[in-house]
Amino acid sequence: MRYLLQRLGFYLIAGWAALTLNFFLPRLMPGDPATALFARFRGRLAPEAMAALRETFGLTEAPLLQQYFTYLSHVLRGDLGISVAYFPTPVSEVIATGMLWTVFLAGTAVVVSFAIGTLLGIVAAWRRGGWIDSWLPSTLVFLGAFPYFWLAMVALYLLGFTLGWFPLGHAYGDDLTPAFTLEFMADVFRHAALPVGTVVIATLGGWLLSMRNSMITVLGSDFVNLARAKGLAPARVVLRYAARNALLPSITGFGMALGFVLGGSLLTEIVFSYPGQGYLLVQAVRNQDYPLMQGIFLVITLAVLGSNWLVDVIYMWLDPRTRGGRS
Amino acid sequence: MSGSPQRGANPLAMWLLAVRSDRRATVGAFVLLLFGLLACLGPWIASDPDALVGMPLQPPSLEHWLGTTGQGQDVFAQMVAGTRVSLVLGFSVGVVVVLVGALIGVAAGYFGGRVDAMLSLLFNIFLVIPGLPLAIIIAAYLPSGPLTLALVLIVTGWAWNARVIRAQTLAQRQRDFVSAAIVAGESHWRIITREILPTMTSLIVAQVIGSTVYAIGAQVGLEFLGLGDVSKVTWGTNLYWAQNDSALLTGAWWTFAPTGLCVALVGFGLTMLNSAFDEISNPRLQLERAWRAHLQACGHSPGRSTPVVIDRG
Amino acid sequence: MAEPLLSIRDLCVDYVTADGPVRALDRVSLDVMPGETLGIAGESGSGKSTLAQALIRVLPPPAVITGGSVVFDGLDVLALDEQGLRDLRWKRIAMVFQSSMDALNPVITVGEQLTDTLSAHGAGQQGRERAGELLELVGIPAERLTAFAHQLSGGMRQRVGIALALALEPSLVILDEPTTALDVIVERDILAEIRNLQRARGFAAVFITHDIGRMLQFSDRVAIFYAGRLVEVGPARTLADEPRHPYTRGLINAFPSVHGDMRKAASIPGSPPSLRTPPPGCRFHPRCPHAMEVCSQRQPELVQIGPRHAAACHLLISGESA
Ligand SMILES: Nc1ncnc2c1ncn2[C@@H]1O[C@H](COP(=O)(O)OP(=O)(O)OP(=O)(O)O)[C@@H](O)[C@H]1O
Numbered sequence: 001m002r003y004l005l006q007r008l009g010f011y012l013i014a015g016w017a018a019l020t021l022n023f024f025l026p027r028l029m030p031g032d033p034a035t036a037l038f039a040r041f042r043g044r045l046a047p048e049a050m051a052a053l054r055e056t057f058g059l060t061e062a063p064l065l066q067q068y069f070t071y072l073s074h075v076l077r078g079d080l081g082i083s084v085a086y087f088p089t090p091v092s093e094v095i096a097t098g099m100l101w102t103v104f105l106a107g108t109a110v111v112v113s114f115a116i117g118t119l120l121g122i123v124a125a126w127r128r129g130g131w132i133d134s135w136l137p138s139t140l141v142f143l144g145a146f147p148y149f150w151l152a153m154v155a156l157y158l159l160g161f162t163l164g165w166f167p168l169g170h171a172y173g174d175d176l177t178p179a180f181t182l183e184f185m186a187d188v189f190r191h192a193a194l195p196v197g198t199v200v201i202a203t204l205g206g207w208l209l210s211m212r213n214s215m216i217t218v219l220g221s222d223f224v225n226l227a228r229a230k231g232l233a234p235a236r237v238v239l240r241y242a243a244r245n246a247l248l249p250s251i252t253g254f255g256m257a258l259g260f261v262l263g264g265s266l267l268t269e270i271v272f273s274y275p276g277q278g279y280l281l282v283q284a285v286r287n288q289d290y291p292l293m294q295g296i297f298l299v300i301t302l303a304v305l306g307s308n309w310l311v312d313v314i315y316m317w318l319d320p321r322t323r324g325g326r327s
Numbered sequence: 328m329s330g331s332p333q334r335g336a337n338p339l340a341m342w343l344l345a346v347r348s349d350r351r352a353t354v355g356a357f358v359l360l361l362f363g364l365l366a367c368l369g370p371w372i373a374s375d376p377d378a379l380v381g382m383p384l385q386p387p388s389l390e391h392w393l394g395t396t397g398q399g400q401d402v403f404a405q406m407v408a409g410t411r412v413s414l415v416l417g418f419s420v421g422v423v424v425v426l427v428g429a430l431i432g433v434a435a436g437y438f439g440g441r442v443d444a445m446l447s448l449l450f451n452i453f454l455v456i457p458g459l460p461l462a463i464i465i466a467a468y469l470p471s472g473p474l475t476l477a478l479v480l481i482v483t484g485w486a487w488n489a490r491v492i493r494a495q496t497l498a499q500r501q502r503d504f505v506s507a508a509i510v511a512g513e514s515h516w517r518i519i520t521r522e523i524l525p526t527m528t529s530l531i532v533a534q535v536i537g538s539t540v541y542a543i544g545a546q547v548g549l550e551f552l553g554l555g556d557v558s559k560v561t562w563g564t565n566l567y568w569a570q571n572d573s574a575l576l577t578g579a580w581w582t583f584a585p586t587g588l589c590v591a592l593v594g595f596g597l598t599m600l601n602s603a604f605d606e607i608s609n610p611r612l613q614l615e616r617a618w619r620a621h622l623q624a625c626g627h628s629p630g631r632s633t634p635v636v637i638d639r640g
Numbered sequence: 641m642a643e644p645l646l647s648i649r650d651l652c653v654d655y656v657t658a659d660g661p662v663r664a665l666d667r668v669s670l671d672v673m674p675g676e677t678l679g680i681a682g683e684s685g686s687g688k689s690t691l692a693q694a695l696i697r698v699l700p701p702p703a704v705i706t707g708g709s710v711v712f713d714g715l716d717v718l719a720l721d722e723q724g725l726r727d728l729r730w731k732r733i734a735m736v737f738q739s740s741m742d743a744l745n746p747v748i749t750v751g752e753q754l755t756d757t758l759s760a761h762g763a764g765q766q767g768r769e770r771a772g773e774l775l776e777l778v779g780i781p782a783e784r785l786t787a788f789a790h791q792l793s794g795g796m797r798q799r800v801g802i803a804l805a806l807a808l809e810p811s812l813v814i815l816d817e818p819t820t821a822l823d824v825i826v827e828r829d830i831l832a833e834i835r836n837l838q839r840a841r842g843f844a845a846v847f848i849t850h851d852i853g854r855m856l857q858f859s860d861r862v863a864i865f866y867a868g869r870l871v872e873v874g875p876a877r878t879l880a881d882e883p884r885h886p887y888t889r890g891l892i893n894a895f896p897s898v899h900g901d902m903r904k905a906a907s908i909p910g911s912p913p914s915l916r917t918p919p920p921g922c923r924f925h926p927r928c929p930h931a932m933e934v935c936s937q938r939q940p941e942l943v944q945i946g947p948r949h950a951a952a953c954h955l956l957i958s959g960e961s962a
Pocket residue numbers: 614655656657662664682683684685686687688689690691701702738850915
């Protein structure tokens with residue numbers, strides 16, 4: 001329990017750091033922040049929009065510290081300001097619709113990829129020198145070297161555009177309305193297949209290699225040798241003794257890679273016009289919609305921190321040593 | 328990065344050995360050499376990448392090996408020009424990222440205590456904050472261009488290196504010759520630069536390679552989003568324009584395929600170098616390899632139990 | 641005379657390195673009788689653990705067995721396939737590993753490590769109950785079945801290792817330095833425990849240590865290893881009273897009082913040779929106070945010098961012929 005609380009404390013600090021960064025970034029810009037920021041919008045925005053923007057950033061005449069606390073209290077109430085591109089919709093509302101899709105897409109991709117990659121890593125280490133071990137890792141590393149979004153473009157071009165097997169974008173067909181029906185779900189999966197597939201393919205090699213390498217280390221350890229000497233079945237030695245332990249460093253790596261994979265998944269969304277945060281992010285960049293950008297950054301960061309904490313829970317469940325205390 | 332090669336082993340020789348002994352690394356090094364040449368000789372190989380040379384979206388032909396872009400520029404010329412910019416930026420960022428990481432990592436590991444606690448907290452925070460969104464909000468506020476890009480990539484990329492270097496420094500600090508130097512009253516600076524850093528040469532080279540892969544990939548991603556200077560020709564902006572010109576939906580695969588292949592080939596070459604080096608600097612893997620080869624030479628296949636090779640001749 | 645339980649003849653083990661094979665065991669021949677305790681002593685690196693693990697063929701890469709034979713209870717161990725080895729292991733020969741500290745799986749409970757051993761050999765139905773008994777047998781309360789390795793002290797982990805080894809009532813238990821990392825009191829307790837168990841169950845034991853004093857006390861017969869070779873073997877009494885090989889003598893002299901004195905065998909000057917480039921002839925000759933010319937030229941064979949007492953030394957051979 002102490003371990004989890006400790007981690008929670010760390011994520012709280014990290015979350016606070018992200019918030020603070022968010023607050024200071026506009027103020028760190030060269031020159032007078034307010035002028036520099038608003039110069040870009042002059043003429044493009046109605047005065048009330050300007051006022052809302054000013055409000056969003058707390059760029060008032062008040063002293064910095066007071067602005068900071070105003071900002072914090074706004075964010076804690078879930079008020080991320082008003083979007084410029086979607087004026088006058090509040091940022092939190094704009095983000096809310098996309099968040100679900102992003103979590104669905106990136107979550108599915110990362111879990112599927114980790115599961116398959118880890119299994120392949122176990123097999124590769126088990127059959128050291130076999131054909132899986134000699135060909136699969138370098139093939140997957142090669143695929144992983146492509147930018148995610150490029151793989152997405154190729155997949156879209158070949159499987160969607162040329163062959164017509166998959167839809168060309170969006171999360172579900174235009175003719176459907178979201179509902180918990182079988183038809184709708186099937187459509188969602190059909191639309192998610194390509195984006196999820198490309199992220200999986202791009203990340204598989206990493207998981208495979210990390211699991212393979214930690215398996216090889218663990219397979220050389222004394223307790224695995226003892227398990228062999230005990231005459232246990234090979235499958236039990238490999239799974240219960242080696243893989244069970246080799247999984248731990250992989251899980252740590254999983255937590256650290258979450259943010260990275262998410263970034264790739266955001267770019268993939270753009271290629272497929274998938275209505276998630278990635279798509280919104282481009283809109284925000286194109287329209288210089290700073291409140292939206294910062295809102296997305298904040299929400300994504302919090303999501304990643306939360307997922308990391310979940311990973312810690314799983315880690316603790318898998319590794320009795322973190323549970324602490326001599327019983 | 329499991330290997331921590333022994334002090335004294337010549338890192339350069341180890342790298343050469345890695346390239347020679349691992350077929351995949353040989354291929355990787357060859358590919359990298361090719362791209363290096365392409366970057367250096369670019370202007371003499373290809374024409375002006377910005378010139379409008381023909382009809383937009385022409386498929387590959389003898390005249391334009393890789394066809395033309397949505398604006399009617401030569402794709403091959405753009406690919407070659409992009410190679411230069413992207414490799415230079417990627418490599419320089421890779422180096423700086425490792426420098427920053429090494430500086431902070433060594434300081435944390437060497438001084439320990441409160442310094443370590445603060446610096447570790449810092450890089451751990453940077454490790455969990457997702458890089459791409461952070462990069463975007465920073466880049467969006469700054470004038471677009473290579474400097475901004477480099478800055479953003481450094482800010483989001485240094486933490487991992489710091490973490491690895493710190494762990495390695497902690498291990499080195501425990502060693503006798505370092506303790507002896509501390510007892511002998513040598514200055515911190517001297518101990519760090521003369522005793523600790525030299526033992527990490529190979530690790531640092533590996534990190535530069537890894538960070539270059541990261542920097543190229545992230546740079547292409549950010550430019551694809553339109554956060555670079557879209558009027559410059561780089562790998563990332565090539566892809567940005569391909570996407571913008573709806574290359575996909577017009578079937579113009581040649582506008583995006585070559586650039587992605589370049590990114591992947593360079594990334595693959597670098598990764599293979601690293602993995603070959605990892606393998607060669609891991610004594611256990613080396614032994615196992617020799618063992619496997621020996622058994623195969625004797626006509627046995629390695630199994631799970633200790634093999635029996637009795638030569639009755 | 642009774643049939644030996646385990647009979648090792650001319651066993652050779654190589655470690656394959658990048659610069660070619662290194663011979664870690666060179667033509668070792670030994671017998672273990674049913675129920676007896678054979679002690680094996682020798683300096684660090686002399687090949688004791690290599691021998692122990694080679695016997696049940698769990699030596700990890702890069703080891704290769706390159707010669708000789710190992711016969712256990714009529715079974716040719718070096719000819720067994722994987723299934724045959726799995727049947728041999730633990731049910732008939734069990735082992736306490738040198739590093740019992742790291743020999744327990746850190747993420748599953750001690751209880752599960754006991755029960756999976758039982759069920760792997762078809763004794764699963766007794767399961768937990770039997771596992772609890774085993775723990776109590778080595779002096780650990782049965783409720784510690786749910787403990788993980790990191791929750792146990794070093795001595796307890798070692799005891800768990802012993803409980804594991806006894807789980808299937810094997811006829812031979814190999815104890816590879818079962819007490820090296822422990823303090824003297826715990827060591828004494830554990831050795832006494834093993835003694836009692838051995839009396840009750842009648843298994844044979846191979847007891848490996850580099851603490852020759854402890855070993856002479858504890859074993860019926862003793863084998864001395866030097867740089868991968870067997871240099872002397874005989875009843876513990878005989879060896880304690882009249883060691884014949886100069887190396888054995890050196891080892892024993894380093895322990896003036898066999899009882900309790902923990903001094904290291906530091907009285908032999910020099911250090912063991914590298915196995916990569918061993919000295920020609922007798923491997924001990926560079927450190928031997930009695931070295932003769934022949935010692936650096938020919939390798940001495942093991943010669944019988946008394947009842948069940950043999951040593952490999954030119955002094956003994958030339959003494960005989962003279
Ligand atoms: N993986 C390996 N590769 C090469 N040589 C090895 C390997 N493992 C052991 N050796 C060598 O084999 C010899 C015998 O080692 P072994 O572990 O059997 O010694 P030991 O008598 O058990 O020593 P200790 O008392 O330290 O346990 C040593 O000289 C060692 O250097």
